[in-house]
Amino acid sequence: MTESSHAVFLSYASQDTEAAQKICEALRAGGIEVFLDRSELRGGDAWDQKIRHEIHDCALFIPIVSRHTQERLEGYFRHEWNLAIERTHHMAEQKPFLVPVVIDGTGDREAFVPDAFRTVQWTRLPEGETTPAFVERIKRLLSPGPGLSPRSAVSSAAPISGRAPASWRSKAVLLAVIAVVTSLLYVVADKFFISKRTTSATFAPPAHSIAVLPFVNLSGDPGQEYFSDGLTEEVLNSLAAIEGLQVAARTSSFSFKEHPDIVTVAHKLNVASVLEGSVRRSEHTIRVTAQLINAVTGFHLWSKTYDRDLGDVLKLQTEIATAVAEALKVTLLGEVAVKIELGGTRNPVAFDAYLRGLKLARIAQSITPMECREPIKAFSEAIGLDPNFALAFANRALITWDCVTNSPEWLQQPNEAKVRADAERAIELAPGLAEGYVALGWLEVGVFNLGAADQACGRALALAPGNDLALYRCSLLAVYLGHTDTAISGAQHGVALDPLNPLSHRALGDVLRYARRYDEAIAAYTASIGVDPEHSAETYALRGISYYLAGNLSLAQSSCEAKPDYFRSQLCQAVVYDKLGRHADAAAAVAKMKQTGGDAAAYQFAEIHAQWGERDAALDWLEKAMRLRDPGLIYLKTDPLLDPLRHEPRFQAVERELQFPN
Secondary structure, eight states: OOOSSSSSEEEEOOOGHHHHHHHHHHHHHHOOOEEOOOOOOOHHHHHHHHHHHHHHHOOOEEEEEEHHHHOOOOOOOHHHHHHHHHHHHHHHHOOOEEEEOOOSSSOTTOOOOOOGGGGSSEEGGGGGGGOOHHHHHHHHSSSSTTOOOOOHHHOSSSSSOOOOOOOOHHHHHHHHHHHHHHHHHHHHIIIIIIIIHHHHTTOOOTEEEEEEEEEEEEESOOGGGGHHHHHHHHHHHHHHTSSTTTEEEHHHHTTTOOOOHHHHHHHHHHHHHEEEEEEEEEEEEEEEEEEEEEEEOOOOEEEEEEEEEEHHHHHHHHHHHHHHHHHTOOOOOHHHHHHHHHOOOOOHHHHHHHEEEEEEEEHHTOOOOOHHHHHHHHHHHHHHHHOOOOHHHHHHHHHHHHHHHHOOOHHHHHHHHHHHHHHHHHHHHHHOOOOHHHHHHHHHHHTHHHHHHHHHHHHHHOOOOOOHHHHHHHHHHHTTTOOOOHHHHHHHHHHHOOOHHHHHHHHHHHHHHHTOHHHHHHHHHHHHHOOGGGOOOHHHHHHHHHHHTTOOOOHHHHHHHHSSSSHHHHHHHHHHHHTTTTTHHHHHHHHHHHHHHHHGGHHHHHHHHHHHOOOHHHHHHHHHHHHOGGGGGGGTTTTTGGGGGOOOOHHHHHHHHHHHHH
């Protein structure tokens, strides 16, 4: 028996408790000491230290693989797996340690397990029914006898035999020779191949970077998921408010709602640490368990369980964010609580309504009036319960304005005044809150108060340079105004914070296209399509326009035709077909645009006629767009499709009337 806390550590998903118990009992009956954790606790420093200690000191680690581990792409057992793999990095190659056991029909090739598990033989014990042969095998691994190297005891697919070799001494000499030759071969391989591969694959994220994964809803009611998701988002925003922390944006983090493992998350988001947890909500109280994991080593940095009244959620966000920052050794500058709790509420019912509004606003991505009314209603409920809830005012302003600019029905209503009132009220209540300025800035863009929009965006980014919403919207505004360097820097920062959000890559593509950096724009659009190929109609069209502007008509046509019925795809086809000499096809594309958009597409018709060389027609449409206050006019100052018109007096008159700031 080895001198350790326990000779064997059994790691399993909670649904496999019965099978794990069978394996444990069989091993113990064979005189093998086993650690089997049957605690329901998930969190707490003492418990976590106990698990780490047991894995660090055990002689063998037995992960139980099943359909339940397949279904659970997140769970504490996966953290145990990572801890075990980390320990193997300090072991000799010949030392046995990992002994995977499958308790059902799960195949080793399709199993969602770390690659290290596949390097050793797997044992199959259906439903945990443990054979005497398996018990004997574990005994041999714990005390390997002569003639049986530890590694062969693990990796050999053949049944283990009790017979010793006839001539152990001669075999030992042979093994020694093989070892020397193998070592020499490894040195050569390392010099020419392995070292280069390792260096190129080095994972070196920013030291103070973090992703916050969606907290698991343990309330027993799937309808409460909006609360656990919303609380996660608020914790994420709280961390983003701390100077010195780089926090992955919500869209990218939430793409791992069923994340495979911490290592995958960290590599895809390029973060050094990951925060995960769970939320259990009752009528008046909330329990939040949070744990911070070093994504490079897989070890816990910090964990804690909080039990709070629902009215203390705002303070709870501060506690978690502060604890995480301290665990990451981030110097806390200024009054952290003031930043984190700015614009929030201590009214639990108002907070609940606000979180519902956030969830509904996410759903309203296509933005139809019916979808917009629900989040607006939820934010209004929150404001009614707490008239000083600045975040609710800011978010109601944003969702309302998005509806105004995307729906003719909403445009007929006096929503501009409502949006302005909400945005200004948010700023009045919380002058240090970036979201209020983002809402006001986007309203000013929509009504062509471009100088005021520029000032509002500048203020938002000064208050929250890591706010992904501010980066997305304000980098676009910056390039429309001709502030190219600022726009590119902001958009690149947005991609770094939100690499799995297709919109962040598309925004970078837009910025680069308006900056006339077409090859880079094409790469950014391609990255956006790669993240979400199914919902990239506009991105295909924008990439097609970039190919067209770069002079690659063949690829432009292919990209324009990828989603042919989309409005902007038709614009793309109109200019590409004309350049290819397919004038009838170009005219047909324009006819489709007029049929669906009518004069509402006045600005786009100006772009098309400018590219066709029909300057008078282009200027006529541009002046009509001005009379209609076409939202597309915001692009005019830097739009490459309008370059043929820039020396025309009529064009210059329109540009002056729009009053672009310098």
